[in-house]
Amino acid sequence: MTGITRMVSSPRVFVHEFITGGGWPPGDLPFGLADEAAAMLQAILADFRAWGAVRTLTTLDARLAHRTLPADEVVQVAPGQYQAVFSALLAHSDAALLIAPETEGHLARISAWVEAAGKPLLSSSAAAVAIAGDKAACYECFRQAGLPTPLTRRARFAEAPQVAREMGYPLVIKPLDGVGCEGVCLVNGPAELSEALAVVRCATPHEAILLQSFIPGSHASVSLLVAQGQAIPLSLNGQEIAVGCPFTYRGGVVPLAHPLRARAFAVAQAAVGLLPGLRGYVGVDLVLTQEEAWLLEINPRLTTSYIGLRQVAPFNLAQAIWDAACRGVLPGSVALRGRVRFSKDGGWTMEGRDRIG
Numbered sequence: 001m002t003g004i005t006r007m008v009s010s011p012r013v014f015v016h017e018f019i020t021g022g023g024w025p026p027g028d029l030p031f032g033l034a035d036e037a038a039a040m041l042q043a044i045l046a047d048f049r050a051w052g053a054v055r056t057l058t059t060l061d062a063r064l065a066h067r068t069l070p071a072d073e074v075v076q077v078a079p080g081q082y083q084a085v086f087s088a089l090l091a092h093s094d095a096a097l098l099i100a101p102e103t104e105g106h107l108a109r110i111s112a113w114v115e116a117a118g119k120p121l122l123s124s125s126a127a128a129v130a131i132a133g134d135k136a137a138c139y140e141c142f143r144q145a146g147l148p149t150p151l152t153r154r155a156r157f158a159e160a161p162q163v164a165r166e167m168g169y170p171l172v173i174k175p176l177d178g179v180g181c182e183g184v185c186l187v188n189g190p191a192e193l194s195e196a197l198a199v200v201r202c203a204t205p206h207e208a209i210l211l212q213s214f215i216p217g218s219h220a221s222v223s224l225l226v227a228q229g230q231a232i233p234l235s236l237n238g239q240e241i242a243v244g245c246p247f248t249y250r251g252g253v254v255p256l257a258h259p260l261r262a263r264a265f266a267v268a269q270a271a272v273g274l275l276p277g278l279r280g281y282v283g284v285d286l287v288l289t290q291e292e293a294w295l296l297e298i299n300p301r302l303t304t305s306y307i308g309l310r311q312v313a314p315f316n317l318a319q320a321i322w323d324a325a326c327r328g329v330l331p332g333s334v335a336l337r338g339r340v341r342f343s344k345d346g347g348w349t350m351e352g353r354d355r356i357g
Contacts, residue, residue: 251344
């Protein structure tokens with residue numbers, strides 16, 4: 001990565017989001033996920049533009065041709081052209097930052113394309129993404145490391161009723177590699193199991209799913225910057241999630257005031273330390289009770305909380321991601337400038353300007 005930092009002219013960064021950038025198959029786009037993805041893409045592109053030290057390139061699905069993006073170059077992707085356009089822009093770039101769902105290996109696959117082209121990633125390695133995207137593999141990593149995580153079992157659909165009886169209710173049932181709340185269901189008892197399994201079935205092509213003990217508490221996440229195996233927490237974020245079948249994610253608040261903030265930071269740092277190759281911005285999902293910060297999963301990419309965090313961060317987050325990924329440099333300390341509430345489609349409202357550190 002040192003070759004980038006020696007360049008005299010402005011480096012060119014390929015900032016790519018999979019759903020809105022041409023990667024989604026023909027047919028209708030998943031507009032709920034697409035709006036959320038577009039909001040993240042808009043935010044990171046705006047931060048790179050505000051920094052002014054790099055030029056950005058990105059792609060836009062032709063089905064979204066009406067949208068505008070704050071990039072220096074935007075290339076529309078017509079059906080059947082995705083990989084060719086991706087490869088062409090990558091070839092003309094000095095580094096890449098990728099946003100994509102882990103579902104069906106999308107993020108791991110395009111991360112591998114970047115690595116095969118010999119280009120530096122400002123986001124996590126393909127190997128780290130593959131592990132983080134497999135919730136069963138992550139659970140085993142957490143459990144073996146002695147981190148607090150809900151009891152989790154992997155099972156085939158046909159085995160789910162028996163496994164549910166063995167584990168006891170209430171349970172959360174979810175896809176192995178889902179993104180966000182897609183296909184995540186609360187099951188309070190055997191009478192609700194069939195409906196939940198049908199919802200999960202629609203959200204995953206896999207025959208195996210996860211059953212997880214339900215932990216009542218506050219849904220939260222930690223945003224971190226990761227460089228060379230070291231991580232610094234940026235914020236504890238509240239998640240506004242309607243629990244049901246399925247769960248519904250609406251947005252959140254940055255930062256979340258909670259007595260277990262320090263414990264959440266420690267658990268999140270320990271979790272990301274288990275996966276070599278995590279890089280740049282990483283999110284960790286948790287449930288906070290009065291006694292413990294329960295670890296759910298690692299998101300090896302930009303998360304929706306970025307929309308709120310950028311409004312209260314004391315520095316430009318795009319520059320901080322660049323410094324972490326390319327220079328191995330992390331901020332010394334983070335004192336957030338107030339509190340912001342955000343929606344998953346990019347809207348936000350400031351709720352205070354007190355410094356929070």
